[in-house]
Amino acid sequence: MEVVIAPGSELGRLAASAIEQLVRSQPDAVLGLATGSSPLAVYDELARRHTERGLSFARTRAFMLDEYVGLAADHPERYRNVIEKDLVSRVDFAPGAVRGPDGLADDLVAACADYEDAIAAVGGVDLQILGIGTDGHVAFNEPGSSLASRTRIKTLTRQTREDNARFFGGDVDQVPQHVLTQGLATIMSARHLVLVATGKGKAEAVHQLVEGPVSAMWPATVLQHHPHVTVLVDDAAASRLQLAGYYRETFASKPDWQGL
Numbered sequence: 001m002e003v004v005i006a007p008g009s010e011l012g013r014l015a016a017s018a019i020e021q022l023v024r025s026q027p028d029a030v031l032g033l034a035t036g037s038s039p040l041a042v043y044d045e046l047a048r049r050h051t052e053r054g055l056s057f058a059r060t061r062a063f064m065l066d067e068y069v070g071l072a073a074d075h076p077e078r079y080r081n082v083i084e085k086d087l088v089s090r091v092d093f094a095p096g097a098v099r100g101p102d103g104l105a106d107d108l109v110a111a112c113a114d115y116e117d118a119i120a121a122v123g124g125v126d127l128q129i130l131g132i133g134t135d136g137h138v139a140f141n142e143p144g145s146s147l148a149s150r151t152r153i154k155t156l157t158r159q160t161r162e163d164n165a166r167f168f169g170g171d172v173d174q175v176p177q178h179v180l181t182q183g184l185a186t187i188m189s190a191r192h193l194v195l196v197a198t199g200k201g202k203a204e205a206v207h208q209l210v211e212g213p214v215s216a217m218w219p220a221t222v223l224q225h226h227p228h229v230t231v232l233v234d235d236a237a238a239s240r241l242q243l244a245g246y247y248r249e250t251f252a253s254k255p256d257w258q259g260l
């Protein structure tokens with residue numbers, strides 16, 4: 001696991017560079033997209049590179065991590081609509097190239113299985129962008145999630161609904177209780193995981209993710225078993241890391257050509 005501690009403004013550029021390198025060398029790459037505030041700087045930077053440098057996603061496919069169950073098709077907080085606004089509408093993905101779990105399906109269990117099949121059918125995700133919840137969830141894999149889980153229905157914790165209430169006018173009761181989410185094993189199948197976390201509120205989750213014991217109580221800790229993980233954090237999110245000095249030194253002495 002590589003930990004990079006850098007100013008918030010730099011984190012988006014680092015993640016975007018990893019994506020640019022992948023997409024330029026492999027235009028039909030498969031990306032994994034996350035919603036939430038953490039990846040926004042990455043998406044802003046990708047949109048800028050698309051406009052200014054001609055970075056194209058015309059042959060790239062993408063899969064989203066998760067979706068609320070039951071939000072109307074035109075609800076602004078439906079993750080499919082959020083990613084459309086934050087990234088898809090600003091670059092040049094082909095129609096239908098970006099997919100998410102169908103939180104409006106009549107048969108949610110079948111929709112989860114179909115989603116797993118769709119990811120497998122394109123050969124899996126090459127680079128997955130991730131955020132992390134204050135309770136250590138990734139996607140919507142809440143504490144207690146099986147470390148071997150696949151895409152399925154989950155019930156959100158009160159904590160996550162309170163954290164996400166800011167997107168629903170501050171009203172926690174408007175945040176759906178149920179979601180469809182890629183499982184931890186689904187996420188672990190991606191070839192490169194790039195997790196972005198900023199702010200003091202994420203410091204304990206980041207400490208557990210990088211330095212804690214692997215446990216379903218902090219679902220993100222399963223990433224310690226993945227061979228290629230990049231954790232991009234600002235100073236505040238890094239503030240509880242015990243080996244912060246070592247991570248800083250390691251990154252400072254890394255040759256440029258190595259990439260993330």
Ligand SMILES: N[C@@H]1[C@@H](O)[C@H](O)[C@@H](COP(=O)(O)O)O[C@@H]1O
Pocket residue numbers: 034035036037038039065066130131132133134138139140160164
């Ligand atoms: N399902 C999403 C996660 O994918 C995201 O990583 C997390 C953190 O969100 P944010 O980046 O807004 O703090 O919360 C949400 O619940």
